[in-house]
Amino acid sequence: MTDRELRKLRRIDLLELLIQQDEEMEELKMRLKRAEEQLAAREIDVKQAGSLAEASISISGVMEAAENAAKLYLENIQAMQRRQEAACLQMEQESRRKAEALLEETRLRCRRMEEEAKSHAGCVQDLTAGEKHAEAERDTRLRPSGPRASLSGLAFIS
Secondary structure (H helix, E strand, O other): OOHHHHHHOOHHHHHHHHHHHHHHHHHHHHHHHHHHHHHHHHHHHHHHHHHHHHHHHHHHHHHHHHHHHHHHHHHHHHHHHHHHHHHHHHHHHHHHHHHHHHHHHHHHHHHHHHHHHHHHHHHHHHHHHHHHHHHHHHHHHHOOOOHHHHHHHHHHHO
């Protein structure tokens, strides 16, 4: 409307126009508020999408870190296994050396015992020979000698 048309209107018409414009303004305010809310929601969606992208990037970083940790764990396990194998091999070699030393010591003891047994056997033979000789002497002393001895031997034979 032009200024001229407005001047021709009555007060009631002007008030109705003001009320009508006020209603339009309220409606426009409501539409603006909804548009701002939608804009804010879209910004949140955009931010979430950005954070989702960041999350996926950080997840891939986490996965990479987990993969590196798994590799490191396997390397540590393999190193520990090698150390255990080396320790076991060393213990086995040491046990073998000790067993060989004990076996050699046992052989030496057996030889000494055999030598002692042989020397004792010689002594026993000497003792037995000495005992036989002593017995023979005792027997000769106990036998009667002279003419009677020969007669007693004949009497015993008959």
